[in-house]
Amino acid sequence: MTHVVLEKPEQRAQVLALNRLAFDGEEEARIIEALTRDDLVVLSLVVTEGEKVTGHILFSRLEVEVDGRPVKAVALAPMAVLPDHQNKGIGSTLIRRGLDLVTARGFEAVLVVGHTAFYPRFGFSAEAVRHIACPFQGHEAFMGLELKPDTLAGESGACRYPAAFTL
Numbered sequence: 135m136t137h138v139v140l141e142k143p144e145q146r147a148q149v150l151a152l153n154r155l156a157f158d159g160e161e162e163a164r165i166i167e168a169l170t171r172d173d174l175v176v177l178s179l180v181v182t183e184g185e186k187v188t189g190h191i192l193f194s195r196l197e198v199e200v201d202g203r204p205v206k207a208v209a210l211a212p213m214a215v216l217p218d219h220q221n222k223g224i225g226s227t228l229i230r231r232g233l234d235l236v237t238a239r240g241f242e243a244v245l246v247v248g249h250t251a252f253y254p255r256f257g258f259s260a261e262a263v264r265h266i267a268c269p270f271q272g273h274e275a276f277m278g279l280e281l282k283p284d285t286l287a288g289e290s291g292a293c294r295y296p297a298a299f300t301l
């Protein structure tokens with residue numbers, strides 16, 4: 135059974151190593167460290183098998199406004215599953231649990247830049263964020279999900295990704 139828990143400080147080294155492995159690079163590990171340093175992490179979940187961390191997902195605070203109205207939003211990024219544990223449902227479990235928890239904490243919307251064949255199955259769509267100005271605007275990979283109905287609906291909007299994602 136997939137065991138999903140809040141990331142503990144002593145699991146951080148494994149989380150960073152897992153992200154380096156899954157993404158074959160340093161970028162996501164650097165983002166995780168920067169988001170943590172800047173106190174922007176809302177939720178960090180891991181899947182464990184015994185002591186081993188096999189999957190990870192992170193949600194962080196994100197500035198979004200639609201028609202001049204602030205939206206209580208989070209970014210979903212990064213998420214990763216150990217290469218030899220992929221395609222077993224770990225990633226889907228992490229997303230579903232993560233969405234439940236950020237909803238329970240009162241967040242209204244989630245934005246992601248990710249696989250267009252994967253996130254729509256959880257309700258994400260490019261359509262939901264087409265009017266939101268940001269460096270990814272217009273890309274099919276830039277998708278949003280309303281946790282509370284109509285919170286992203288409007289004529290125009292903007293989203294400001296923190297420095298952690300751009301430096």
Ligand SMILES: CC(C)(COP(=O)(O)OP(=O)(O)OC[C@H]1O[C@@H](n2cnc3c(N)ncnc32)[C@H](O)[C@@H]1OP(=O)(O)O)[C@@H](O)C(=O)NCCC(=O)NCCS
Nearest residue numbers: 156213214215220221222223224225226247248249251252
């Ligand atoms: C994407 C990822 C987190 C999915 O985790 P997972 O545990 O393998 O996912 P699940 O087993 O729940 O779901 C598997 C589904 O995801 C799909 N999927 C996996 N990687 C994908 C990709 N790069 N593009 C599109 N779909 C992908 C699989 O095709 C599979 O689809 P199916 O159910 O129709 O067969 C994992 O593959 C991973 O860590 N990839 C490398 C890092 C990465 O790309 N992270 C996400 C950045 S947006």
